[in-house]
Amino acid sequence: MTALLRATGLRKSYATGRAGLFRPSARFNAVDGVTLHIKPGETLGVVGESGCGKSTLSRLVLGLAQADAGEILFDGAPLPRADTDDWRRMRIRMQLVHQNAAGALDPRLPVRAQVEEALRIHKRAPERAARALSDVGLPPAMAARYPHEMSGGQLQRVVIARALALDPDLLVLDEPVSALDVSIQAQIVNLIRDLQAARGLAYLFVSHDVAVVRHVADRIAVMYLGRVVEEGPTAAFRTGALHPYTRALLDAVPVPDPGCRGGAVPRIGDPPNPAAPPPGCRFHPRCPFAVHRCRAEPPVLREFAARHHAACHRIEEIA
Amino acid sequence: MVLSVNDVTVTIDRPRRTAVHPVRGVSLSLKAGETLALVGESGCGKSMTCLALAGLLPNRAAIASGTLVLDGTDLGTLSPRDARDLRRRKMASVFQDATGGLNPVRSIGWQVAQAVRMRGGATRHAAQQEAVRLLGRVGLPDPERRAREFPHQFSGGMNQRAMIALAIAGNPKLLIADEATTALDVTLQAQILELIADLRRALGMGVLFVTHDLGLVAQHADSVAVMYAGRIVERASTDSLFANPRHPYTQGLLAALPDAMGASARLASIDGTVPPIDALPAGCAFAPRCVRASAICTSTVPDTVRGLACHHPGPRVRPAVPAMQKEYS
Amino acid sequence: MRWFAIKSLRAFVTLWLVVTFVFFVLRLSGDPTMILLPDDTDAATRSFYRALWGLDRPIWDQYLRYVAGLMQGDFGISFRNNMDAFQLVRDRVPKTALLGWTALSIALVLGIPLGILAALYRDSWIDRVVMGLAVFGFSMPNFFLGILLILIFSLQLRWLPSSGSDTWWHLIMPAFTLGTGFAAQIARYTRSSMIDVLAKPYMRTARSTGAGPARRVISHALPNAAVPVVTILGFQIGQLLGWAVVTETVFAWPGIGRLLTTAVATRDLAVVQCIMILLAITMIAANMFVDFLYGWLDPRVRVGAGARTA
Numbered sequence: 001m002t003a004l005l006r007a008t009g010l011r012k013s014y015a016t017g018r019a020g021l022f023r024p025s026a027r028f029n030a031v032d033g034v035t036l037h038i039k040p041g042e043t044l045g046v047v048g049e050s051g052c053g054k055s056t057l058s059r060l061v062l063g064l065a066q067a068d069a070g071e072i073l074f075d076g077a078p079l080p081r082a083d084t085d086d087w088r089r090m091r092i093r094m095q096l097v098h099q100n101a102a103g104a105l106d107p108r109l110p111v112r113a114q115v116e117e118a119l120r121i122h123k124r125a126p127e128r129a130a131r132a133l134s135d136v137g138l139p140p141a142m143a144a145r146y147p148h149e150m151s152g153g154q155l156q157r158v159v160i161a162r163a164l165a166l167d168p169d170l171l172v173l174d175e176p177v178s179a180l181d182v183s184i185q186a187q188i189v190n191l192i193r194d195l196q197a198a199r200g201l202a203y204l205f206v207s208h209d210v211a212v213v214r215h216v217a218d219r220i221a222v223m224y225l226g227r228v229v230e231e232g233p234t235a236a237f238r239t240g241a242l243h244p245y246t247r248a249l250l251d252a253v254p255v256p257d258p259g260c261r262g263g264a265v266p267r268i269g270d271p272p273n274p275a276a277p278p279p280g281c282r283f284h285p286r287c288p289f290a291v292h293r294c295r296a297e298p299p300v301l302r303e304f305a306a307r308h309h310a311a312c313h314r315i316e317e318i319a
Numbered sequence: 320m321v322l323s324v325n326d327v328t329v330t331i332d333r334p335r336r337t338a339v340h341p342v343r344g345v346s347l348s349l350k351a352g353e354t355l356a357l358v359g360e361s362g363c364g365k366s367m368t369c370l371a372l373a374g375l376l377p378n379r380a381a382i383a384s385g386t387l388v389l390d391g392t393d394l395g396t397l398s399p400r401d402a403r404d405l406r407r408r409k410m411a412s413v414f415q416d417a418t419g420g421l422n423p424v425r426s427i428g429w430q431v432a433q434a435v436r437m438r439g440g441a442t443r444h445a446a447q448q449e450a451v452r453l454l455g456r457v458g459l460p461d462p463e464r465r466a467r468e469f470p471h472q473f474s475g476g477m478n479q480r481a482m483i484a485l486a487i488a489g490n491p492k493l494l495i496a497d498e499a500t501t502a503l504d505v506t507l508q509a510q511i512l513e514l515i516a517d518l519r520r521a522l523g524m525g526v527l528f529v530t531h532d533l534g535l536v537a538q539h540a541d542s543v544a545v546m547y548a549g550r551i552v553e554r555a556s557t558d559s560l561f562a563n564p565r566h567p568y569t570q571g572l573l574a575a576l577p578d579a580m581g582a583s584a585r586l587a588s589i590d591g592t593v594p595p596i597d598a599l600p601a602g603c604a605f606a607p608r609c610v611r612a613s614a615i616c617t618s619t620v621p622d623t624v625r626g627l628a629c630h631h632p633g634p635r636v637r638p639a640v641p642a643m644q645k646e647y648s
Numbered sequence: 649m650r651w652f653a654i655k656s657l658r659a660f661v662t663l664w665l666v667v668t669f670v671f672f673v674l675r676l677s678g679d680p681t682m683i684l685l686p687d688d689t690d691a692a693t694r695s696f697y698r699a700l701w702g703l704d705r706p707i708w709d710q711y712l713r714y715v716a717g718l719m720q721g722d723f724g725i726s727f728r729n730n731m732d733a734f735q736l737v738r739d740r741v742p743k744t745a746l747l748g749w750t751a752l753s754i755a756l757v758l759g760i761p762l763g764i765l766a767a768l769y770r771d772s773w774i775d776r777v778v779m780g781l782a783v784f785g786f787s788m789p790n791f792f793l794g795i796l797l798i799l800i801f802s803l804q805l806r807w808l809p810s811s812g813s814d815t816w817w818h819l820i821m822p823a824f825t826l827g828t829g830f831a832a833q834i835a836r837y838t839r840s841s842m843i844d845v846l847a848k849p850y851m852r853t854a855r856s857t858g859a860g861p862a863r864r865v866i867s868h869a870l871p872n873a874a875v876p877v878v879t880i881l882g883f884q885i886g887q888l889l890g891w892a893v894v895t896e897t898v899f900a901w902p903g904i905g906r907l908l909t910t911a912v913a914t915r916d917l918a919v920v921q922c923i924m925i926l927l928a929i930t931m932i933a934a935n936m937f938v939d940f941l942y943g944w945l946d947p948r949v950r951v952g953a954g955a956r957t958a
Contacts, residue, residue, distance in 0.1 A: 049504035050475075151592040181360035181531065186575035186588035193585070210505065211534075215577035215586070252509040254534030256576050258557045261538055265509045270476045375852055407858025419849040424871045424946055433867075434857040469947040485857065 002076065003037035004170055004202050005061065005094075010034045010070035012056055016275045028275040030056040032226035034070075035301075040169065043196065043203040045217025045234070047210055047249070051274030052223040054206045058174045061204060062096055063087055075169070092122050095163035099175035101155035105147045111158045112143035118162050132165035133158070136191060153184035157191065164195065172204045177212060189216060210253050214238065219307075222246045225274055225282040228301065232308030242310035244318065245283045281313065289318050320388065321492045321525035322372070322410075323348040327385030329364075329371050339597045341367040343549040344385070346623075349525040351492065354516075356540035356557070357529045362593055364549040365529050369497045372527070373412045374403060390492050407438055411486035415498040417479035421470040427454070427481050428466025431488060438489025453484040458514060476507040483514065490522050497529040512539055533576060537561055545569050548594060548604035554626035565632045567609045603630065655939070659932045666928040667718065667921070671711055674917050679703070701727060714921075723925075724918030728911075733918035737904065737926060743813055744903035747822055747896070748888060754827030755834055760877070762831070763838025764865065767873075770843060778835060785832030790891050794825040794898035811900035822899040826891055830884060837880050842873040875946050882938035886931050 011034075013027040031053040038044045048054045059065040061072060063082045072079040074094065080086035098104065106114055115133060116126035133143050136157040147155060156176065163171060173192065177185040193216060195201060207213050213220060214237060221231040222243065230243040241247050248266035268286040272278055281299050284290040293313050301309040329342035342364045349355045359365045370376050372387060374394075387394045390409050394402045414420055422430055431450035435441055441449060447466075454462035457480040470478055479499065486494060496515060500508040516539065519526050528540055536543055536557065543560045545553045545568065553566040564570045574587035591608040594600060600607055606616040611631040621628045681694045681703070698704045702713065717724060723734040766778040801821060802810035809818050845851065846869060854868040896905035904923055911919035943950045 049506065153592060181593070182533070182572055182575050183360065183589035184592065186577075186586035187590075189577070190585050190588060208505070211577040248506055252505045254509070254532065254538045256534040256537045256561065256573065258537045258561050265513050266506055267510065268506055269510075270474055270507060271504065273474065373856055375855055403858060403860075412856045414849065414852070416849055420853045422850040422854070422868055422872065423948060424875070425868075426947075430853075433854075433859065437858045471948050482853070485853070488857070 002039075003073075004040045004042075004075060005204070006037040006073045007061060008035050008071045008073075010057070010060055010072070011068045012053075012060055012065060013068055029053075029226050029277070030274075031060060031067075034223070034226075034228055036221055036228065036231070038170065038202050038204060040202055041196070041200040042219070043205055043217045045213035045220040046204065046206045046223060047208065047213045047220060048223035049208055049249075049271065051225065051271065053226040054208075054223050055174055057223070058096070058172045058204060058206050062094055062172055063091070064096075088122075092166045093168050094170040094172065095166060095168040096172045096174065097156070097159050097163055097176050098173075099178050101152065101159045101179075102147060104159050105155060107147050110144050110146055111138075111150070114158070115162045115165050119165055122166055124166060128165050129161075132161040135164060135195070136161040137187075151184070152180055153187055156180065156188055160188075160191065160195070164199075168201070170202045170204065172206070174206045175208065176205075178207065178209065185212070192216060210237075210249060222249065225272075225277045227282060227298075227311065229283065229312070230310040231301065232305070232310075236305065236308050242304055242308070242315050242319070243283075243312050244287050244289055246310075248286075281311075289314050321349050321351050321353075321390055322527070323388045324368075324372065325386045325388075327368075327371060327387065328383045329367055329376065329380055330383040331377075331380045333379070337597070340383070341380075341549055341596055342371060345546075345549075345551055346385075347527075347544055347551070347554075349493070349527060351525050352519060352523050353542070354519065354526040354528050354540045356536040356543045357527060357546060358531065358533060358536050358543060359546035360531055360593060362548075362596065363546040365546050366497055368546075369412065369495050369527070369529055373410065373495055374406050375412070408489065409491055410493040410495065411488075411491040412495040412497065413479070413482050413486050413499040415501050417482045417499075417502070418470055418473075418475055420482055421478055423470055426467050426469055427473070431466070431481065431485050434485045434488040438491075449488070450484070453488060454481065456487075457481070457484045457518075458510075459484070476503055476511065479503060479511055480514070483511075483518070487518055487522065487524075490524075492524060493527065494519070494524045495527045495529070498531070500535070501530070501532070508535075533572060545572070548599055549596070550604065550628060551623070552605065552628045554623075563634070565627050565634075566605075566629050567611050567631075568605050571608075603628075655936055659936065662932055663925070663928055667715070667925060668711070670921055670924045671714060672707075674915075674920060675707060675710070677915070679915075701725075718925075723922040726911075726916055726919050728914055728916045728919075733916075733922045736919055737907065737922045740902065740904045740907050741926075743901060744892060744896070744905060746819065747826065747901060747903060748892060750819060750823040751826035751830065751892075752888065754823060755830035758827070758831040759834030760838050763835040763877075764842055764870070764873075766835065766839040767842035767846060768865065775839075779839070782832040782835045785828040786836070788829070790825060790829060790894045791898050793828065794821070794895055797821045797825060798898075813901055813903075818899075818901075822895050822901050825898070826888070826895045829891065830888060833880070833884065834877065837877050838873065841876040842869065845869045845872045848872070871945060875942065878938055878941050878945060882935045885934035889927055889930065 010031050011029065012031040013029045016028050034053070034057060036044060046054050046057060056065065060067050063072075063079050066082060074090060080090060105111065109117070112129055112133060115129035119126045119128055130140065130143065134140065138154065138157050138161065142150070142154065147158075150158070176192065177188050180188060189212060192203070196203060203216070205213060205216055214234060217234050219231065219233055220237050221228050222245065223229070224245050230241065230246045237246070237250065241250055248268050251266045268288070272285060278285050280296050281287070281290070281294040284294040287294065291314065297313070299311040299313045301311045303309050304315060324345060324347040327342060327345045328340055330338050330340055332338050345364075345368055347355065347357070357365045357368065367380070370380075371382050376382070389405060392405055394405065397405060421427070428447060428450045431453055432443070432446040435446040435449045435453070436443070451462045451466050454466055459465050459477060459480050473481065494515070499515070500511050503511060512535065515526060518524065530536060540557045542556045543554070544551045545560075545566065547568050553560065553564070553569045560569065561573070564573055568589070571587070571589040575589060577586060578584070589608055594604060594607065600617065602615070602617045602619050603609070603612070603621055606612040609616065611633070613631065615630050619630070621630045681697050685694060685697065695704065702710055714724065721734070723732070725731070726733050726736055762778045766775040769775050798810045798821065801808040808821055809815070812818050851864060851869060854864045859868065892903065893905035893908055895901065896903045897909055900906070904926070907919065908923050910916075911923065
């Protein structure tokens with residue numbers, strides 16, 4: 001099957017600090033050579049900690065930020081430049097839901113009017129708003145409410161409804177449940193999965209929460225300081241992760257079972273400043289297996305099992 | 320007992336409106352060297368409980384009733400100045416936002432040294448040396464140099480280590496860790512919690528560990544108190560709470576967690592939302608969301624019997640998966 | 649050092665722009681001989697004086713000569729009394745400096761503690777009284793306050809002299825007139841910046857270590873609250889000089905302000921230019937000092953300490 005979205009060699013850097021008169025400002029590579037693809041109806045989970053570039057990646061995919069290098073193909077065609085008509089047409093097919101639902105909504109309009117407005121902007125029938133709101137589990141009475149009259153979980157449903165009303169093929173979900181309490185988080189996670197089952201949507205699900213990503217994703221890509229260090233089917237992340245960073249990340253997730261105490265807490269030290277990543281393998285200063293080669297030579301993604309890739313020089317030796 | 324809290328209620332006065340009670344009748348006790356987790360979702364009153372214990376309540380909030388006994392002394396019998404003195408010698412707090420919790424214009428070393436002087440009355444020079452020692456103790460590399468740096472030069476994790484150093488100055492008997500690792504990356508969180516556990520053993524502190532993360536509770540607490548809408552609804556040892564949760568809310572919380580191994584089952588969610596603090600229902604506050612609620616639940620607040628506040632305790636029942644639209648009724 | 653070099657370069661460029669601007673604007677504003685010489689002066693005498701003062705040359709030539717003079721410390725000759733303009737201005741500097749410093753000290757000594765007090769007792773009667781006074785002090789025009797003080801303390805009570813600068817008694821009213829407006833502004837800025845700081849999480853940290861209220865305010869809050877106040881202070885130095893002109897006139901204080909008023913009225917170009925340059929230098933120096941203070945107070949803007957080190 002052909003990919004719905006295919007990104008190759010994406011790079012994006014930002015300036016840090018001020019430039020001098022004759023000295024360019026230091027730049028930091030938020031995303032440094034990321035390649036990924038998503039098939040129709042599939043969920044790709046992107047997981048990583050702060051500064052790993054996962055949010056920049058989601059902005060690049062949507063065309064909200066312009067990549068310095070690399071190529072993005074959506075449904076076989078290159079992503080048009082941002083703010084052109086072509087881009088707007090394509091953006092209908094790829095929608096964004098992010099963490100801050102309250103910030104994504106206009107506090108002065110009832111939520112139904114906001115969904116209708118989105119439809120009108122893209123020349124769709126505003127009558128679809130009611131349907132979209134009921135699809136995300138909001139009763140009709142709630143459609144007339146203003147954002148401040150709703151809870152965080154309900155607001156996130158509105159944002160999802162607004163995105164869905166346009167009938168997209170791809171939804172980019174950037175930390176969609178991170179701001180929510182556990183009991184509400186479960187409601188939204190269920191909703192996201194039900195919608196996918198009903199409509200065959202593809203998701204790019206970006207989160208720092210390994211447990212949630214593992215629950216919703218078909219495939220997972222693990223990012224560390226701008227690079228993908230491991231990528232493979234979700235099942236592989238339940239049984240045996242390959243990369244030392246992924247292992248530490250999985251080991252660090254607290255298991256809600258007092259019987260599993262005393263598991264190996266990864267002692268990998270504090271993360272480096274993302275604005276000044278180390279050379280070679282970016283994980284090497286924290287890696288218990290690092291050797292001289294890791295300090296000098298950045299590893300590339302290699303396939304170790306079916307569709308399961310990792311970027312580490314020493315996987316054969318440490319497995 | 321390092322800390323025993325009996326039936327404490329916190330009241331917030333609001334101008335021209337009725338007062339609200341974010342903490343209602345909370346009782347807790349904590350032994351030296353023990354970790355008690357206070358767990359609940361946002362707005363349940365767990366942070367307000369901590370602020371009340373630490374004497375850091377905001378202006379309009381106050382402890383309206385109940386007693387606080389800190390290391391054998393009832394704080395209610397002391398003058399405000401003596402109470403502040405006792406708290407400063409016996410307890411310390413670490414909060415979520417470490418970078419914001421440190422003064423941006425003072426060096427890390429100055430801030431830790433201030434805490435040392437406040438708690439122990441050391442000379443300036445001795446306090447500085449002690450600050451460097453404490454910064455080394457919490458795992459800051461090159462503490463001598465780092466002590467001269469400022470919070471904006473540190474990563475979030477390093478700032479949280481500095482906050483812990485500041486907290487353990489003067490060897491407190493009680494450490495309150497209020498969502499102390501929530502803002503940190505998961506790989507760092509594990510290390511910070513291990514540091515706190517290590518200090519607890521070494522200094523014999525009691526740790527009141529406030530969190531929303533049940534995974535952390537399972538890994539780090541000896542006993543647990545679950546809070547909902549200002550009350551403690553269930554209290555038990557960690558082992559028994561996870562093996563045999565009795566309150567429907569606790570059961571719901573545990574069921575809502577994504578399972579690491581179980582593949583793609585639906586998560587069990589708790590319908591509805593937490594009631595706002597100024598519009599609590601009569602009776603049990605959880606009744607509107609509870610699968611077992613009956614008439615008595617909506618009229619009478621349940622008493623706490625053997626650590627459980629529920630009219631209908633019982634083993635876990637997995638509620639039937641509701642249809643999507645029904646999740647909001 | 650590099651920082652200082654850049655700052656100095658900028659200051660120099662600013663100064664040059666001021667000199668140029670003032671030079672051309674003053675020359676566009678009319679012929680000085682029309683004002684300085686009696687109305688019935690004949691054309692020949694006028695052109696004699698024009699030639700004497702170099703006003704008959706092309707304006708570019710005048711400008712280059714003037715700048716060349718400046719480089720050698722020559723600010724030109726006062727048309728009015730044929731004295732060295734720089735000498736005239738220099739004689740007045742101590743008086744204005746005395747007035748300015750006293751006013752500034754009054755402003756700081758009154759404004760900062762009152763602002764802190766208002767912030768600490770926010771919304772109480774103390775806050776309302778302090779802010780009421782601040783609004784009063786800020787909205788009261790300078791000359792009006794000066795005249796009011798003269799009416800009360802000189803004409804009615806006969807406690808203080810109304811004009812001149814002979815004794816310390818003479819300093820009191822002008823300094824208060826000039827200082828109250830700034831005290832009011834400083835009190836307001838201190839209050840709002842203090843309220844901001846008091847709500848910061850690090851103040852809770854200070855409280856949790858058991859620091860008492862006085863220590864929390866003085867050693868934890870104040871260094872933070874001072875940062876925005878100091879920034880404002882830089883802007884206010886300029887304002888202070890402006891208001892000094894008015895105050896000096898009201899109290900007949902023989903400072904630069906009064907010299908400027910007469911020099912402007914009589915088109916005494918060399919004197920006006922010299923004063924303008926002096927004011928510009930004062931402003932630039934004040935702002936450099938503020939920048940320096942700012943870096944000293946706030947390590948986040950300190951050179952070389954801005955970056956995260958890990």
